[in-house]
Amino acid sequence: MAEQNKQLGVNTRLIHSGYDPRDYYGFVNPPVVHASTVLFPDAATMASRGQKYSYGTRGTPTTDALTDAIDALEGSAGTIAVPSGLAAVTVPLLAFAAAGDHMLIVDSVYHPTRHFADTMLKRMGVEVEYYDPHVGASIADLIKPNTRVVFTESPASNTFEVQDIPAIAKAAHAAGAIVMMDNTWATPLYFRPLDHGVDISIHAATKYPGGHSDILLGTVSANEACWPKLHEAFVTLGCCAGPDDVYQVLRGLRTMGVRLEHHRKSTLEIAAWLETQNGVARVLHPALPSHPDHALWKRDFSGSSGIFSIVLAGGGQKEAHAFLDTLKLFGLGYSWGGYESLAVHVFLGDRVVAKGPTEGPVIRLQIGMEDVEDLKADLAAALAAAAF
Numbered sequence: 001m002a003e004q005n006k007q008l009g010v011n012t013r014l015i016h017s018g019y020d021p022r023d024y025y026g027f028v029n030p031p032v033v034h035a036s037t038v039l040f041p042d043a044a045t046m047a048s049r050g051q052k053y054s055y056g057t058r059g060t061p062t063t064d065a066l067t068d069a070i071d072a073l074e075g076s077a078g079t080i081a082v083p084s085g086l087a088a089v090t091v092p093l094l095a096f097a098a099a100g101d102h103m104l105i106v107d108s109v110y111h112p113t114r115h116f117a118d119t120m121l122k123r124m125g126v127e128v129e130y131y132d133p134h135v136g137a138s139i140a141d142l143i144k145p146n147t148r149v150v151f152t153e154s155p156a157s158n159t160f161e162v163q164d165i166p167a168i169a170k171a172a173h174a175a176g177a178i179v180m181m182d183n184t185w186a187t188p189l190y191f192r193p194l195d196h197g198v199d200i201s202i203h204a205a206t207k208y209p210g211g212h213s214d215i216l217l218g219t220v221s222a223n224e225a226c227w228p229k230l231h232e233a234f235v236t237l238g239c240c241a242g243p244d245d246v247y248q249v250l251r252g253l254r255t256m257g258v259r260l261e262h263h264r265k266s267t268l269e270i271a272a273w274l275e276t277q278n279g280v281a282r283v284l285h286p287a288l289p290s291h292p293d294h295a296l297w298k299r300d301f302s303g304s305s306g307i308f309s310i311v312l313a314g315g316g317q318k319e320a321h322a323f324l325d326t327l328k329l330f331g332l333g334y335s336w337g338g339y340e341s342l343a344v345h346v347f348l349g350d351r352v353v354a355k356g357p358t359e360g361p362v363i364r365l366q367i368g369m370e371d372v373e374d375l376k377a378d379l380a381a382a383l384a385a386a387a388f
């Protein structure tokens, strides 16, 4: 299947990877196995754990169906499923960090990743340093003899800068460090981190794989070299995802290609239209030719998803709130990747290097599956309300 997989289109892989209906009486979807205890046929098998499944925390046919499907998409040696996207960040960091290590984290990272690094990692004796998302190959200048991990997220949370991942990976590997990437924005459909030198690919499957704003789940996929250590940490921490959520994410994966294509098209149309609107200073979407990192995005990514930001042309919190409070179709809520549109006034006060736009408030938009003309009308009314 692995060889055949390479030749199949991505939607075909989304439909057929991870589970063969013939393995379970022909039912199209895999069974949802609720399990702690697994019985062994005899004492010798029990003593040697000599069978495929030994305990619920270590995997079930349901989790295997999902993680095998993700491996097929990521080109990874192994994948773990954890209870949230945030756990998909913290588990690999715990797996590879030790007291005395130095860690480089992109300054435009998802805020709770920074919070984890600034609290738990620091308490463990890990030295954390934030770098500019535009650092590229110059990351070599920041790498120290004890740099163990470079943690990337591209495009950036909220401001959508694109990083030169191959250049960063080259410099990190030359110094013996490994590279992790939060690839939630692109999904493995639009960027395959391991093909670009990343060692560990992280996803909040809560977003596009889940797709319906009703599940929390994370996946972490590793290359051959990093898989044993990642798997060992997963088993040690007991941080396994529940079977119903795992099942729902596999279900979501089957339609993720067509959903993403809809998100991609609607989002690009709305982002380009917003560039022409009064009251918008800038649109931060890397697939727009006006974006400063567009060339880099075009070089490495094969598509774009449904989340980006706009910078209002002046104003402050009052104007941002006027904009948000006028929206009728866009919900005010965190997260993204579901079928419905969302908006949030972005907080960038945690940044130490990449401070973000200064023209006015930054509003992040998640474009859902509604009709584009309806969403444009909603946004036009909000822009009018925010005008000053």
Ligand SMILES: Cc1ncc(COP(=O)(O)O)c(C=O)c1O
Binding pocket: 084, 085, 086, 087, 110, 153, 157, 182, 184, 185, 203, 204, 205, 206, 216, 217, 218, 335, 336
């Ligand atoms: C880039 C990124 N990574 C990770 C997460 C965490 O995902 P979860 O909400 O499943 O914990 C989020 C959530 O918004 C995110 O935006």
